[in-house]
Amino acid sequence: MPADPRSADVGGRDGRPTDPELVTRLAQGDRTAFGELYDRYGRPAYSLARRICVDPDLAEDIVQEAFLALWRNPSRFDASRGGFGTWLMTVVHHRAVDAVRKENTQRRRNVPLTDELSERNVPPAPGSDLEALNSVVGAEVREALKKLPEDQRQVIALAYLGGYTQIEVAKLTGVPLGTVKSRTFAAIRRLRGTLAGVWSAESGSDLATPNNTKGAHR
Amino acid sequence: MSGDRKTEWCDQEELAVGWAMHALEPDEEARLRAHLPECATCRRTVRNTEAVTAAIGQSVDQYDPPARLRANLMEAIEHTPQEVPSTVVAKVPDRQEVAEPISLEARRGRKANRTRVLFAAAAVILVAVVAGVVGQRLTSLSDQVTAQQARTDQLEHTFRLATDPATKKAVLRTPDGTAMAVLLSGDDDAAVVPEGMPANDMAAQTYVVWGTSGPNPVALATFDVTPGSNDIVLKWDRSAYAHDGLAISLEAGRTPPPSPSAVLAAGQVAKA
Numbered sequence: 001m002p003a004d005p006r007s008a009d010v011g012g013r014d015g016r017p018t019d020p021e022l023v024t025r026l027a028q029g030d031r032t033a034f035g036e037l038y039d040r041y042g043r044p045a046y047s048l049a050r051r052i053c054v055d056p057d058l059a060e061d062i063v064q065e066a067f068l069a070l071w072r073n074p075s076r077f078d079a080s081r082g083g084f085g086t087w088l089m090t091v092v093h094h095r096a097v098d099a100v101r102k103e104n105t106q107r108r109r110n111v112p113l114t115d116e117l118s119e120r121n122v123p124p125a126p127g128s129d130l131e132a133l134n135s136v137v138g139a140e141v142r143e144a145l146k147k148l149p150e151d152q153r154q155v156i157a158l159a160y161l162g163g164y165t166q167i168e169v170a171k172l173t174g175v176p177l178g179t180v181k182s183r184t185f186a187a188i189r190r191l192r193g194t195l196a197g198v199w200s201a202e203s204g205s206d207l208a209t210p211n212n213t214k215g216a217h218r
Numbered sequence: 219m220s221g222d223r224k225t226e227w228c229d230q231e232e233l234a235v236g237w238a239m240h241a242l243e244p245d246e247e248a249r250l251r252a253h254l255p256e257c258a259t260c261r262r263t264v265r266n267t268e269a270v271t272a273a274i275g276q277s278v279d280q281y282d283p284p285a286r287l288r289a290n291l292m293e294a295i296e297h298t299p300q301e302v303p304s305t306v307v308a309k310v311p312d313r314q315e316v317a318e319p320i321s322l323e324a325r326r327g328r329k330a331n332r333t334r335v336l337f338a339a340a341a342v343i344l345v346a347v348v349a350g351v352v353g354q355r356l357t358s359l360s361d362q363v364t365a366q367q368a369r370t371d372q373l374e375h376t377f378r379l380a381t382d383p384a385t386k387k388a389v390l391r392t393p394d395g396t397a398m399a400v401l402l403s404g405d406d407d408a409a410v411v412p413e414g415m416p417a418n419d420m421a422a423q424t425y426v427v428w429g430t431s432g433p434n435p436v437a438l439a440t441f442d443v444t445p446g447s448n449d450i451v452l453k454w455d456r457s458a459y460a461h462d463g464l465a466i467s468l469e470a471g472r473t474p475p476p477s478p479s480a481v482l483a484a485g486q487v488a489k490a
Binding site: 029034038042043046048050051056060067073074081082085087092094097098102140142159160165166169182184185188191192 | 231232233235236238239240241242243265266267268269270271272273274275276277278279280281282283284287288290291292294295296298299300301378382
């Protein structure tokens with residue numbers, strides 16, 4: 001079983017509260033714990049939302065709603081299913097993609113997808129996405145992505161950062177849907193293998209996600 | 219994990235990866251949603267994929283959010299009540315969180331009113347669904363969690379449908395005026411939210427949705443109601459979406475007859 005970065009959370013080893021501890025306090029109405037979680041994850045959450053939506057105002061709305069939803073019902077985060085950072089980023093991604101799709105509903109259904117590609121600022125070449133990656137914090141991820149075959153990077157970029165469904169990715173890239181699915185699956189499996197090794201080597205038995213640690217030091 | 223497969227691989231794993239990336243079409247989402255509760259392999263694949271995509275997500279160019287965002291949040295929580303967790307709600311996984319109404323349109327006046335109505339509709343569904351879920355008596359925690367997973371995913375689908383500005387909504391009523399179901403009709407998917415509809419015998423009966431806008435009723439979709447059903451995803455398309463008159467019948471057999479034997483409930487769509 002490879003290392004599982006989802007099991008890790010910020011804090012704990014340096015005497016600061018872990019993410020799940022903060023969520024527990026938040027559930028009891030602790031405003032300071034809420035602020036601390038925002039300080040750990042607000043920046044990466046906002047950056048992801050902005051990357052997907054492009055519109056900074058929309059990104060701000062998404063992050064605000066994601067954190068307010070956490071405040072309203074903190075039990076939606078289930079520590080047994082993974083780390084808080086992974087959970088929050090998944091929520092923000094999901095909301096951002098929904099927002100982009102909603103904003104583009106009419107155009108998406110009325111204009112060729114190839115036109116939309118440029119409208120939504122999704123780079124036609126996967127290399128552009130690599131340039132967008134943070135050069136310090138995301139070094140491991142960038143390296144892992146670099147090791148992917150270009151066609152695999154492309155499907156990951158279009159689906160995850162572009163917010164396109166796999167069928168849309170197939171239309172955009174001109175390859176069969178089944179190929180898009182198998183490329184995506186292969187890319188994720190490969191990334192996981194690479195990143196699990198990196199995370200495991202860096203954190204020893206604790207399996208910390210380096211990016212989570214970054215969030216803690218803001 | 220009672221009922222889980224013990225295999226190390228599953229032929230649905232590609233779908234599970236797409237699901238975790240939120241990149242599937244509604245029909246595929248429905249397929250995986252039905253599959254996940256019985257497949258530990260795919261649930262693990264979803265979690266593993268989320269770990270990878272979250273790492274990618276945290277590695278894009280970093281921007282400092284506006285300072286007002288933190289200030290707004292700290293201010294907002296002062297007058298935002300916290301929900302009291304129950305034993306069931308406490309185990310709700312990610313997707314229900316995503317399904318919660320998003321007030322993104324608040325600053326977009328052109329859509330605000332329409333969206334507000336849709337959010338209200340979705341909130342009603344949310345309440346109904348949570349009430350239904352709480353009412354279930356599941357035999358084990360793992361069953362509870364997996365059932366919640368499937369349930370909340372379905373809720374998410376319904377919510378997305380309910381908040382799509384193009385979605386049409388019809389309250390289907392019995393001849394005496396009692397609401398039997400709400401039908402959300404999108405241009406490529408749809409959902410029925412039953413209100414007290416009896417479960418059908420899935421071996422020998424099916425519910426049928428009829429489009430009644432033409433000279434003769436046209437069968438648009440079939441569905442089953444099971445005890446505790448909350449909302450049911452329908453196989454739908456643009457020609458079904460075109461119908462503004464809708465009706466439901468319960469038919470013998472598993473395929474629709476040429477015409478409904480007896481319409482149980484009917485209604486007209488109101489563009490939400």
